[in-house]
Amino acid sequence: xxxxxxxxxxxxxxxxxxxxxxxxxxxxxxxxxxxxxxxxxxxxxxxxxxxxxxxxxxxxxxxxxxxxxxxxxxxxxxxxxxxxxxxxxxxxxxxxxxxxxxxxxxxxxxxxxxxxxxxxxxxxxxxxxxxxxxxxxxxxxxxxxxxxxxxxxxxxxxxxxxxxxxxxxxxxxxxxxxxxxxxxxxxxxxxxxxxxxxxxxxxxxxxxxxxxx
Numbered sequence: 001x002x003x004x005x006x007x008x009x010x011x012x013x014x015x016x017x018x019x020x021x022x023x024x025x026x027x028x029x030x031x032x033x034x035x036x037x038x039x040x041x042x043x044x045x046x047x048x049x050x051x052x053x054x055x056x057x058x059x060x061x062x063x064x065x066x067x068x069x070x071x072x073x074x075x076x077x078x079x080x081x082x083x084x085x086x087x088x089x090x091x092x093x094x095x096x097x098x099x100x101x102x103x104x105x106x107x108x109x110x111x112x113x114x115x116x117x118x119x120x121x122x123x124x125x126x127x128x129x130x131x132x133x134x135x136x137x138x139x140x141x142x143x144x145x146x147x148x149x150x151x152x153x154x155x156x157x158x159x160x161x162x163x164x165x166x167x168x169x170x171x172x173x174x175x176x177x178x179x180x181x182x183x184x185x186x187x188x189x190x191x192x193x194x195x196x197x198x199x200x201x202x203x204x205x206x207x208x209x210x211x212x213x
Contacts, residue, residue, distance in 0.1 A: 009029065018204075033105075043207070055078055069093075131209060137206075196209065
C-alpha cells in the first residue's frame with residue numbers, strides 16, 4: 001500500500017501520469033494500472049476469481065497473493081491454457097467456489113448480449129456473503145485514454161493497448177454507464193451495491209462493490 005507521501009504525489013501528478021506512455025511504476029510515480037489494482041485490492045478477501053485478467057495475470061499474482069484464479073477469453077502474454085475460458089457465461093467452477101469476483105477495467109468489453117449471463121455466473125460461483133468488484137472510468141476519460149494509448153502504440157510501437165491487440169467486438173464499448181452496471185448487478189442478485197471513487201485519479205475512475213446473497 002502507498003504511503004501518505006506517495007498518495008499526495010500521485011494525486012498531484014495525475015494529469016501527467018494519465019498521459020504517460022508507460023504501464024509500470026516509474027520516476028517515483030505509481031502507474032495507473034497499479035493504482036487501479038491497489039484500489040480493488042482494498043475490497044477483496046479470501047479466494048479471488050479475476051475475470052478478464054489480461055497479460056500475465058497480474059492482479060492475482062501481485063495483489064491477491066496468488067490466492068485465486070485469473071481467466072480471460074484471449075491468450076494474452078503470460079497466460080496458459082488453464083487461464084483461458086472461451087465462454088464466460090458458463091464458468092468451469094462449482095457453485096460457491098470463491099470469496100471475491102473482480103471485473104477490472106473490462107466490464108465494457110463484455111459483449112452487451114452476454115453481460116447479464118456473466119454477472120449471473122459471478123453470483124453463482126461466489127460463496128454467500130461474497131463480494132463482486134467492478135471498475136469503470138468516467139466516459140470522457142475512458143474514450144480519451146483509449147484513443148491516446150492507440151496513438152502511442154501506432155507512433156511509438158509500444159504495447160499499451162490490449163484492446164487493439166485483441167480487437168474490439170461490435171458489442172463492446174469504450175465504457176458502460178454506471179446505471180447499467182448497478183442494474184445488471186442487482187438483477188443478478190447482488191445487494192448493498194456501493195460506488196467508490198479513486199481519489200488519486202481525481203474521481204475519474206471508480207469501482208462498484210456488491211454483496212452476494
